[in-house]
Amino acid sequence: MxxxxxxxxxxxxxxxxxxxxxxxxxxxxxxxxxxxxxxxxxxxxxxxxxxxxxxxxxxxxxxxxxxxxxxxxxxxxxxxxxRTKCDQLPDPIDLLVFDTAVNMGPQKACRFLQQAVNKRQGQVLLREDGIIGEKTLAAVTSLNPAKRKEIISYFLELREKRYHGLAQSKPRMKKFLKGWLNRVAHLRKQAEEVALA
Known part of the structure; x- marks a missing residue:
């Protein structure tokens, strides 16, 4: 698989x-x-x-x-x-983490996942160290479908915020903002299709 x-x-x-x-x-x-x-x-x-x-x-x-x-x-x-243990992550979280690792770096992708899990669980379960270890894997793989959907939504919100922050702090990067946001929208659609399958 x-x-x-x-x-x-x-x-x-x-x-x-x-x-x-x-x-x-x-x-x-x-x-x-x-x-x-x-x-x-x-x-x-x-x-x-x-x-x-x-x-x-x-x-x-x-x-x-x-x-x-x-x-x-x-x-x-x-x-x-x-490196981001996507081979051990469930669909479509594997895609989101992989794409984020490619676009923003592996550590940021892992940290976003940890932040999303902590936010949606309402408590700090995971150290947000940017490394997917056994605790992060266990937390993600044990999520029920509703929580998984919430994690996905917040994960993508974190990416959007990061892109807006980059465009604001580095004006020469503004020309990339539309493409970045389209990328997130496409990922959101892909995640929804997997959730419906």
Whole structure:
């Protein structure tokens, strides 16, 4: 089940990560499908991308390169999916944590989950340390469907607040706000579809 969920979640996350970009206003700088050279300078995918930058069909040609796509999936699985224990989280919480880890970093994704559990349980059950351990896993997997829905809602509210805060504190980031909020809206829809299934 975890492997199936990873493939499904990766496909959804990559819908938002685009292809190749090097926007001077993006703090991540040079990026391929969400993988920033700043955070992953030694990723072997750059060795495939760099020599092709001058070609007429760049970056479209990268899509058909199986080796590059395999390296990309491997990095996503190791760095974001497994590090945040998404393989042990229930649907659709696995998707929300994974997408947040990709977009905001693994620690922030884990902390948002812990904050959401504490908020919706009405007490501090979990240390908000940004690490998903046994206590966090037990708290999340034991949630009934109604509480799980509340956790999802609050988790996504935390993301929206973070995006608004970024746009307000860093005016050059405002141009990304609409896309970020659309991403959250799409995640909310995906979560609702899973809840109805």
């Amino acid at each position: 975890a492997a199936r969920n990873f493939a499904r979640c990766l496909e959804l996350v990559l819908q938002y990560e685009g292809t190749y970009a090097n926007d001077p206003d993006d703090p991540g700088g040079e990026t391929y499908k969400g993988i920033t050279r700043r955070d992953h300078p030694d990723w072997p995918g750059w060795e495939i991308i760099d020599p092709r930058k001058g070609q007429d069909d760049f970056p479209d040609l990268l899509e058909s390169m199986a080796a590059l796509q395999s390296l990309l999936a491997d990095l996503y699985q190791r760095t974001y999916w497994l």
